[in-house]
Amino acid sequence: MPLRQTLLCLWALIGTIGFALAQDAPSASFNLIARGRYLAMAADCAACHTAPHGGQPFAGGYAIESPLGAIFSTNITPSKANGIGDYSEQDFARAVREGIAKDGTHLYPAMPFTAYAKISDEDTEALYAYFMHEVKAVDTAPQKTALPFPFNIRASMAAWNVLFLDKGEFKPDASKSSEWNRGAYLAEALGHCGTCHTPRNDLMAEIGTKSLAGGSVGSWYAPNITSDKIAGIGGWSDDELVQYLSTGHVAGKAQAAGPMAEAVENSLQYLLGDDLKALVVYLKDTKPIASDEASPRYTLGTPSPAEAGLRGLPGQSIQENGFHVFSGACAACHQVGGEGTKHYPSLFHSTTTGGDNPDNLIATILFGLTRTVKGMPAFGPNAAFTDRLSDKDIADVSNYVLQHFGNASVTVTPADVVRVRDGGEKPILAAVAPFIVPVIVVVVIILLLVLALFVARRRRGTVTA
Ligand code: HEC
Ligand code: HEC
Ligand code: HEC
Known part of the structure; x- marks a missing residue:
């Protein structure tokens, strides 16, 4: 074979191997990205990070009405200018699971990081791959959150996190089936059901002992969905629950409106059949919590x-x-x-x-x-x-x-x-907010008066001594 032809053959061979390798590499990450896409949907990231009425996907700007004022979601597209394009996988994991942005500022718990703290390392990696490789970068900056003093001091969230953030990924319960554990992971970590269905204390943290026993979400009320036969969903059949979660309708029982309608529309309706069934297996086995209601x-x-x-x-x-x-x-x-x-x-x-x-x-x-x-x-x-x-x-x-x-x-x-x-009951925290500044002023004046008195006494003391 002349040298030229040998070289050409070699070239073709290298090309073919290269092509095959190139085909192989994206197919591995294709799976990862596809898994990330499913997880983002199960975790309902789009619901909060997309502005209503045709906002660009994940470009932020959705106002979450909190009793302390509106909290705007941020741009989580891979835009380097206004999104999370500069986030490493570690930065991303810290924001999603610990509520700390890349620049070190603390996020408000309107971003449900207390639930996402339970998302596994593998799933965080898949979510990151999806956001970086498939979500389209959008270079717009959403409206900035500006809560009134003292809630604009984000560092105060560090103290809140010490009290209320349970770090560490989901730990399966070995005494339960793998289906139950899958359901628990979907409900507690990804689906963050407790964010709405668990009542909150005066500092707006979920009350762990009343998990899923019913809580207010702004104007709406997310009822008790524990396994209690009267107060909760214990009397629903498995099929009814699957139907409710995937369509929002169960004739003669319940219709999903408000934030639950959004959860069904953006997220739950797309869950795979096995995942829906796992979720129901878990719901039917949660700790029953009763109420004063006498019949379902x-x-x-x-x-x-x-x-x-x-x-x-x-x-x-x-x-x-x-x-x-x-x-x-x-x-x-x-x-x-x-x-x-x-x-x-x-x-x-x-x-x-x-x-x-x-x-x-x-x-x-x-x-x-x-x-x-x-x-x-x-x-x-x-x-x-x-x-x-x-x-x-x-x-x-x-x-x-x-x-x-x-x-x-x-x-x-x-x-x-x-x-x-007007968006529901205001918690004590919001009710006292307008008085915080006057109270601080009064306390400072009293302290100054005490100090002045003290100094005057000392002066008099030194004179007479
Ligand atoms: C219930 C609403 C809600 C859901 C669901 C939600 N987020 Fe957020 N997220 C927010 C809000 C609000 C902020 C901004 C909080 C703040 O300003 O303190 C935020 C902030 C973030 C940040 C910080 C971005 C930055 O600008 O530094 C990241 C990253 C993020 N979210 C990713 C996600 C991912 C990934 C998901 C899905 C797994 C998700 N979020 C689901 C409401 C939500
Ligand atoms: C963003 C807030 C929110 C999230 C997240 C949420 N829910 Fe709901 N849910 C509600 C509200 C509000 C209602 C009441 C809707 C109505 O009756 O119109 C409701 C109703 C329900 C009901 C019907 C109860 C009844 O007695 O009518 C079930 C079952 C339910 N949710 C299950 C879940 C599960 C499971 C998850 C997690 C995968 C979840 N929800 C996540 C807010 C939420
Ligand atoms: C144009 C038709 C229409 C009119 C008029 C109407 N409704 Fe409805 N209503 C509906 C539909 C449709 C649904 C269920 C939507 C779904 O599940 O997608 C509904 C749902 C409801 C629900 C169940 C909501 C839930 O969360 O379970 C109640 C309660 C209700 N309507 C009360 C009323 C009352 C009271 C009025 C009068 C002030 C009224 N409706 C007028 C069509 C109507």
């Missing part, structure tokens, strides 16, 4: 013939105003007897009307439910297709619905409607 929320109520009897009466008493609003604004879809249709849910046998907390009923009427194509219109300040109802109208129609279809022992006042409209 979804068993209360019956169709009500009241509408037919009240029709045509003048709307003077509160009871009748509720009826008039119901008749005009609700009955077209939910039917006069409240039984609903194939497309509209029934108002009895519904966890929203049968529980002892009316917030989701009020919030559904105020904000509507836009999860599906066929949603429920809002009747509150953002009403677009319907007449806007007053706070009193909303209280009256809530009471009508509770009286006739749900938990008649619960009543709603216009003040409850205002509370839900």
